[in-house]
Amino acid sequence: MTPEEQTAGGAPMIQLFRVCKDFGPFRHALWEVSFTVERGEFVFLTGPSGAGKSTLLKLLFREELPTSGQIVVNGRNIGVLPDGQVPYFRRTLGVVFQDFKLIGRKTIYENLAFVQSVLGLSRAEQKRRAYQALKRVGLHHRMNSLPSELSGGEQQRTAIALAIVNEPVLLLADEPTGNLDPVLSEEIMKLFSEINIRGTTVFVATHDVDLIRRMGHRVVTLEKGKLRERDMVRETLAQEAPFLPG
Amino acid sequence: MNSRYLFGEAWAIAKSGPRHTAIAVALIALAFYVPGLFALLSRNLGRLAGSAREPAAAILTLDASADAHSVADRVAQDPRVAKVTIVGSAAALERFRRAYPDLGSAIADLGEAPFPPTIEVSLKPSAPSRAAREIAVAARSWPGVDSAESEEEFAKKFRDGVRLLRGAGLFLGGLLTVAAILSVSSAVRLALDLHRDEIAIMRRMGATETAIRAPFWLHAFFEGLAGGAVALALLYATYRGAAYLLSRDPHPVLSLFWVGFLDLPTALALPAVGAVAGFLGSLLSLSKSARA
Secondary structure (H helix, E strand, O other): OOHHHHOOOOOOOEEEEEEEEEOOOOOEEEEEEEEEEOOOOEEEEEOOOOOOHHHHHHHHOOOOOOOEEEEEEOOEEHHHOOHHHHHHHHOOEEEEEOOOOOOOOOOHHHHHHHHHHHOOOOHHHHHHHHHHHHHHOOOHHHOOOOHHHOOHHHHHHHHHHHHHOOOOOEEEEEOOOOOOOHHHHHHHHHHHHHHHHOOOEEEEEOOOHHHHHHHOOEEEEEEOOEEOHHHHHHOHHHOOOOOOOO | OOHHHHHHHHHHHHHHOHHHHHHHHHHHHHHHHHHHHHHHHHHHHHHHHHHOOOOOOEEEEEOOOOOHHHHHHHHHOOOOEEEEEEEOHHHHHHHHHHHOHHHHHHHHOOOOOOOOOEEEEEEOOOOOOOHHHHHHHHHOOOOOEEEEEEOHHHHHHHHHHHHHHHHHHHHHHHHHHHHHHHHHHHHHHHHHHHOHHHHHHHHHOOOOHHHHHHHHHHHHHHHHHHHHHHHHHHHHHHHHHHHHHHHHOOOOOHHHHOOOOOOHHHHHHHHHHHHHHHHHHHHHHHHHHOOO
16 A cells, blocks of 8 residues: 555544653653644654653654553554554554664665565565665665665665655654764755655654754644643644544 | 564574574483483383283293193192293293394394293282292292292382382473573573564564564574484484493393383474473563563
8 A cells, every 4th residue: 555545534644632641750751742743744843852752752653652641643543552453553654763773684675675574575575665665765776785884874764764665654753863964964854855745744853953944844842741832822723632442 | 474584583593693592402402311311211121110010929940841830830839829820931032022122133043042931920919028038939949940039029129210210300301391491591582682673673663573573482492393303312322322332342231121212202202392392481581571
């Protein structure tokens, strides 16, 4: 299924309703956070270190569960998603983290083929998807290289290829340019824009304000676990929501 | 999840920590070699014990020219005797052949009958314990009787000894199997640590827990299978080595009973139990560590 087909539904891609996340009784990572990301949007999540950006992404990826509130991603209330359904939910997403993980002993192509073989795809399909993903990030000519033979920027592009190889409807990225210089950072962001143009919703957490300004996409800002006042006004309509099944 | 992924990853896990894989296989092999050795000993000794399943209380060895029936009639007159059995030379040879098929053919090549005729005396349950000895002592002076021995006590001790050996083998086997399971468990835990990044990637990409764990299960299964097979090979080498040494330098007792390797089901049980132990070890490890 292509992203265009997967995004055929009209509901927003991400909906957060008064989401709170506590780590212990005195540490509120997120407090009453509500906002919506429409399908096909490119949205930046920003805020200072410790604002709760990574926690929010982990919630969207169902790596953590909210303490209260509801999170609906691609029409599924992931707070009530049974554990056994989580892997299938994750197959509709792509994730890029700052600490991009690649398997050092496998070539770039093998890295991409490996994750697909886990999902049970045929070898022909693995090859087709891996080649397409690498072509989209401009690394198809280096598919037989080991990660250690690539530069930092190339490794991050490979991580992005890994994230998009399953043709996700939503791409989540947590500080994807954190370790890169400004030129490479912009290159990576352009790549995200290209992915977004093809129909994938992109949600990027970053504290690089200059980069956000240059890209000119919608911004959601977190401060000490709360949505910033200005963003809250925009998100008022998303405050109340009916309960949705997983 | 396809078989190529499953076997490919299981092999990759083995290759990623070859030293630990080798140590785990060696530990499993040792864990199964020791009880296997007990099984081998008790099997061979058990054949001796088995041949005396209904032990005679006393055995009278006759001269070749003796009238076996008249000696038998004389013994049977004793009110403490329940049964008297005449075992001729041919019957004794046949018994030996059944118990020791490897040696029976060699004995058949001899020109004369290797076993003298004997009379086996069984006592009534009400007979006192000293009766066997008294009958044997009395029979020694009868014409045609070469020697007479009371056997019951020895046979009982022998069977008890074999039983003890089997029990010790089972106990040690159980203990060492637990040790094997724990060693596989720690080897799998180490492999999990070495493959942490891959597991993280797999989880992010939506791999199910079964897909993540299955290569580790398979790896441990084969580790156990290999350990069991190595134990079997070592046991066979031990058996052949001992057989070779005994053929070069025969021992009056050892040469008699060291004649057979483990039967097929017991031999196959070693790698099979090894594989199960490996699998259990991986289950133990994965239930604790896979989500870490």
